[in-house]
Amino acid sequence: MRRVLIKCGGSVIDSLTPEFFSSLQKLISQNYQLIFVHGGGPDINEMLNLYHVKPEFHNGLRKTTEQTMKVVEMVLSGHTNRKLVHLLEVHGLNAFGLNGSDGKCLQAKYINKEQLGLVGEIEAVNQEVILMLLRENIITVITPIGISKTGEKLNVNADHAAAAVARELNCHYCLFVTDVDGIYIDGNLVSNVSEEDIHTYITEGKITGGMIPKVKSALAAIEKGLERVMIVSGKKAFFDGRNWMGTKIQGKAGILQ
Template identity: 60%
Template sequence: MRYIVIKCGGSVLDELNSSFFTSISELQNLGFQLVFVHGGGPDINKMLELFKVEPQFVNGLRKTDEQTLKIAEIVLSGLTNRKLVEMLQQYNFNAIGIHGSDGYCLQADYINLEELGYVGEIIKVNTQILHLAMNGNYIPVVTPIGIAEDGQKLNINADYAAVEVAKTLRAEQCLFVTDVDGVFIAGSLASSLSMQDVNAYIEKGEISGGMIPKVQSALNAVETGVESVMIVSGKKAFFENGKWNGTKIFQKEPITK
């Protein structure tokens, strides 16, 4: 089986359009089995604001106390996951939501309970749950909530969750879906960037702003065993006639524009 893991950030879910889903269909027709992992930051922030809870971040990770965890879990499983599953169904894809803690799908451990609270890192992906869905011809749509050995639910960064799922499945590709076409260097879309290129462009200031965390997540993926990561747009076709549209990030080879 050939796998592609697709990470959709919460901020881009409402911008996914028909061209995006046409690319999904083309990948399926080529025999790829797809797995989605999604975030939900904007929806979580809205709910925290409603409950008058101030969001806190440490090194880019959401500090998660007991109340924040409950809100994040409710939003991710009850709103964001439903939203993405329903969108896939509207475009005639069989999709099923899977909460990351269900069946110990995403087994996790605390990163730093004192500093971050109930925030975890994945130590094992139980692919049996994913395969049960895929063998039934469903696309799994996974929330980034893990579960620790002691039964405690843990909030997982969605980028990191997608990377771990991709590594465990030995996926051919891990896609980070964003609201831009990819990485632009000197005004031109770079079709591919090596890890060395990315670091150099960040140093020069040619990769800046909101693109930095996106490429850093991609670098983390290739550094930890994913062959390559594509940064693609959710607002247009990212795969057409066998050709990728976006920026491929990988570890060793030189840049191609």
């Protein structure tokens, strides 16, 4: 069995198209097992706004106070996860939502408590529940909230969580589904980028904001030997059964993977 980890951006959940879902169906018909991790930036910002809390980011990572964490969990788990599970079900796919801290699925540690607060990075993944659901042909939809060794819930950037789950579950592909067709440089969509390109583009300010944790996570996934890592749009088809649409991340310049 071959596995695909799909990170679905909060930016695009409300705009996923039938063509996107038919790409998923094509993967399933080719015997791929799917696992989802979702983001939820816009939903969180909307709710924080209601609570008059100003979003604050460091290198694309959300600074998370205890108050922010309550909102993050309520929104991601109670709203965004439910929305994506429902959409998959409506499109004929069996899906099951899982908060990352449930069953110690996403085990995380603080990145920098002073600077970022309750923000974690994944140390290990308890695969038990995910594998149990996969055996029954059920897609797990994971909310990126981790649990620390001391039992605190930590906000994990969804792109980082996706790369970690892809690695731990020995996925073959990792797709970052977002609200743009891929990486744009000087107004043009690029179909392949190397690690060197990515570092240059970040330094030159051509890759910014939420695209930074995405490309860094993509590189981390490539390093672990994933066969295909791509940034694709959720607003159109990303796979027609043979060809892929979007930006493919390559490990080293010139080496096609």
